Amino acid sequence: MHLVYPAVLAVLLFSTGLYGVLARRNAILVLMSVELMLNAVNLNLVAFDVWLNRTARETLHSGQALTLFTIAIAAAEIGIGLAIVLAVHRNRGTSDIDRLRDTAEGHESDAPEAEKAEATA
């Protein structure tokens, strides 16, 4: 299989993911888009690994090994990310990214209140 197919597929996946990250408002969908981007990278890694092995320039399959790493870390990341989203949703009743603007300049910090709410919940 020619290298261009997986590469084009990876570009499509990555662009879809990027669009999702930039445009979706729901935090869960943003996380899913991030997963798409990660998997685009994974696809690239595997495809180029195969291509490099075919030309016998690299025989260690380091691309595939790195892919395994990425999958493992992505699993952990999505676990933590979903947990955070769940906690935020419980506290604030929303997981809308547009409304989670606590780090904005001039925003009054309500962190102690949030912690209190979490403790009571």
Added chain:
Amino acid sequence: MTTTTLAVLVPLLPFLGAAAGLLLGRTAPGFVRPLAVLPTLAAFVLAVLVAARQGGGRAVDSATEFTPTGSVPIELALHIDGFAALVAVLVGLVALCVQIYSTGYLREDPRYPSYAALVSLFTSAMLLVVYSGDLIVLLVGWEVMGICSYFLVGHYWETPEARAASIKAFLVTKLGDVPFLIGLFALGTDAGSFRITKILGTVAGGGLHHPTLIALLLLAGVAGKSAQFPLHTWLPDAMAGPTPVSALIHAATMVAAGIYFIARLLPVFQASSAAMVVLAVMAAVTMAGSGFAALAQDDIKRVLAYSTIGQLGYMTGALAVGERGAAVFHLLSHGAFKALLFLAAGVIIHAAGTNSLAAMSRMKDLRARVPDAYWTMTVALLALAAIPPFAGFFSKESVLGAAEHVATGHTEHAPGVAGWIVLLVGLFTALLTASYATRLWLLAFRGHGAEAPDHGKQPLVMNAVLWVLAVPSLAFGLAYGVLPDWFDSRDLTPTLITSVLGTGLALVGGLVTYGAWRHTTALAGRVPLGAVAAHPEADAGLVEAEAIASHEPAYGEVAYAHDPADPGRLLLGPLHRHAAVGFHLDAVYDALFVRPVRAGASLVRFLDREVVETYVRGAGALPRLLGAAVRRAQTGNVQTYVSALLAGTVVLAVAALLVATGA
């Protein structure tokens, strides 16, 4: 032990006592008194031993150089001749008396431990000055004395008078010390050494290139330390310190350090006849001016302070006529009787509850309350007025005799004009001295009016010390036959003409003052005056501090009381107003130095606040503005950030591509 070892121990023991006192003062209060008295006692005994071994013979010289310092070497050197040996004995005696007296005088003072340690440190520094054979080591002691004086004058720092006085004492003496330091450097460079023996050798060989300049620079430091005109103004104000401090530092020892310094280096000053004439004029102005001022003071301690300035003027006068034997003779006898006068004044202030002579002159039978102080003070005042056979007579006549000797042209080593100046002003000052001594005695002990307050007996240690010091005040003058062996100087026996003139003038001064007092004493009853300390049962130090603090509210002025019954007012006439404030010298200094410095300070403050700070604020404003602009980018929306990140990446990628393809 060799004499050198003993001599090293003399300044070292009080220093160790001071260090131990400062360290243990809080943790072990029981040790404070022994730590104050015993090292001083040991130093005194050792100083006597050193004097006995040296015996006025060849000077003991010893030196060791710790480390080479590059240019002119600085050595830890001892140079003990007859002068050093005897002055050290005086310092040890007075310091011992003062330490013993202080245990009674400040017995309830919470700051007694640090006070005693500072007095010990001062004693050590003074002994270092006396024994040192190297001018830089001498300077170390000289400056340590200065800082101890600052701390001790400010002992009652709760009162504004004491704070102002301590700062004034420090600044005025430093004003003299700066030229003094430069003079020492010039002298060391010219002579190639700071050792006194080598410098004297250079001077004898005519190797000094700028004798007048060096002598005048050194003279500035001496004038500051020894309270000579025009740098004497700090001494009367320094009386805000506790009385034992005044007795030790501002009467007997530290102020004598300047005289002692000139006495050691007299050949350097004699190399320039201009310096000798300046010295004579300085002595004359100091003697006469302080005599007038003493006659007008109301505070008993300020009378004694001006009297100290005047007696130091006598010593300077003796040096101006090149007779250091007479100068140090007067230094020794004056040290004893002036310390006695101050310590007795402390007892009197405690008993009377006031430091004002005007208030004391309205108390009956004050002398019956303090019989020991009465008798010893009478002895000391007679010595001060130079009535034979008291100590002051012999020492003062030796000064006047030396001046006459020079004035009549018998010697080559000092200009004749200096002799005349010192002789005439010295005789006139003898009159003034007797006059203010009589006034002090009459006002303090011959008052009329209400019964003096009875606060019980004075502490035994305070009275005992007075009698110890009364012995040299009474009899030390008889040593005039022995002293020339110690000082390798001319005969110090009083000459007939000056003795008759001096004693006659002193008697005239005393009698005139007595007459004036008889004339004015009737007025005393009519004008009630007097303020007495609020806590008469407290210890003496507290009573004195309160007396000084209350003088200005009670009488309107620190030094002055509107008392028509004062014989000094009758004697001085229109001069009295000016003499009471020290001939307005403080006001002159205020106009010449204090106000310009204050104006300069406010100018600098204006420049700092309005000009420099504007630039600083301007430098801060631009980054603040930029920061405000950048802060607007912080929207809190994560997706905006990622968009910016993407845009940046795209730009970088395009740029990298363009560079890679060489477009």
